[in-house]
Amino acid sequence: EPEVTQTPSHQVTQMGQEVILRCVPISNHLYFYWYRQILGQKVEFLVSFYNNEISEKSEIFDDQFSVERPDGSNFTLKIRSTKLEDSAMYFCASNLRDVTGELFFGEGSRLTVL
Amino acid sequence: SQQGEEDPQALSIQEGENATMNCSYKTSINNLQWYRQNSGRGLVHLILIRSNEREKHSGRLRVTLDTSKKSSSLLITASRAADTASYFCATDTRAGTALIFGKGTTLSVSS
Numbered sequence: 326e327p328e329v330t331q332t333p334s335h336q337v338t339q340m341g342q343e344v345i346l347r348c349v350p351i352s353n354h355l356y357f358y359w360y361r362q363i364l365g366q367k368v369e370f371l372v373s374f375y376n377n378e379i380s381e382k383s384e385i386f387d388d389q390f391s392v393e394r395p396d397g398s399n400f401t402l403k404i405r406s407t408k409l410e411d412s413a414m415y416f417c418a419s420n421l422r423d424v425t426g427e428l429f430f431g432e433g434s435r436l437t438v439l
Numbered sequence: 440s441q442q443g444e445e446d447p448q449a450l451s452i453q454e455g456e457n458a459t460m461n462c463s464y465k466t467s468i469n470n471l472q473w474y475r476q477n478s479g480r481g482l483v484h485l486i487l488i489r490s491n492e493r494e495k496h497s498g499r500l501r502v503t504l505d506t507s508k509k510s511s512s513l514l515i516t517a518s519r520a521a522d523t524a525s526y527f528c529a530t531d532t533r534a535g536t537a538l539i540f541g542k543g544t545t546l547s548v549s550s
Contacts, residue, residue: 329481358537368482368527368540381537416481427472428538430481 327351331417331431339439341406346434348400348417357400358418358428359392361385368416374400407438443471443511443528443541451547458515460544462528463508469531471504472538473513476525485513485526520550 330349338344350357359371372382374392391403400419404411414435418428443462452458462471470489474482488495488504488511495502501514515522525545529538 360540367542368476368529370537370539373537380535383537418482426470427484427487428474428482430474430483432481433479 327429329417329419329429329431331415331434333434334432335435335437337437337439338407340409344404344407344411344436346402346404346415346417346436348402348431349398350400350417350419351421351429352398354419354421354429356380356420356422357392357394359402360416360418360430361413362416362433363413371402371415404436407436409438412436412438443530443539445526445528445541445544447544448542449545449547451549452518454518454520454548454550456518456548458518458522458546458548460513460526460546462511462513462541464511464528464530464541465509466532467506469533469536471502471511472529473500473502473511474527474529474540476527476543478524482527515546518546518548520548522546523548 332347357374360368362368370383372386373380389405393401414433416433417431420428443464446461472487473485476482486497486502488502499516504511525543527540527543529540
């Protein structure tokens with residue numbers, strides 16, 4: 326069964342360092358998303374991406390964050406200068422249609438900022 | 440915020456019992472979805488109910504939607520230990536907008 330894959334599964338970084346989280350969405354999907362979940366808390370929307378541009382972003386997704394689809398398969402989230410409060414599980418998701426339907430999530434990348 | 444709020448925050452039941460979780464939201468919605476998350480894992484879609492639907496079933500899952508009360512419920516019948524997980528409702532205000540998740544209900548089913 327097709328699945329969304331994310332790498333790395335866990336990354337530890339020092340405050341102020343740049344981090345890139347990678348995702349390979351399901352191959353025929355057109356819409357891509359990043360969410361984050363601080364340990365034990367709610368799942369928060371960060372950004373949605375379609376047709377090589379951001380279609381929607383939340384207030385969390387400030388200038389420190391960026392997304393890119395550098396080729397036909399990868400979808401990346403970059404955090405330019407990490408803060409302690411960026412420590413969270415980051416989930417990539419994708420879906421096929423242009424109306425909101427089922428999102429397919431990856432297993433997440435746990436980011437720990439020291 | 441249109442964010443859903445699940446109730447209760449935590450629920451503990453015995454195998455074989457039914458589990459009911461509720462979700463309330465603040466603004467009108469396009470769809471409401473329920474997702475499940477096993478500890479430390481990604482979210483898995485369970486069921487989607489459209490704003491013009493009132494009830495939907497999928498296996499042991501039954502979802503209701505009351506748009507006048509801005510609320511939904513998820514019923515899991517004949518629960519199993521494997522149903523132990525967190526359950527989230529998620530809503531979008533219109534087609535193509537982001538799904539916004541609630542805080543979740545943590546369900547623990549003991550055998």
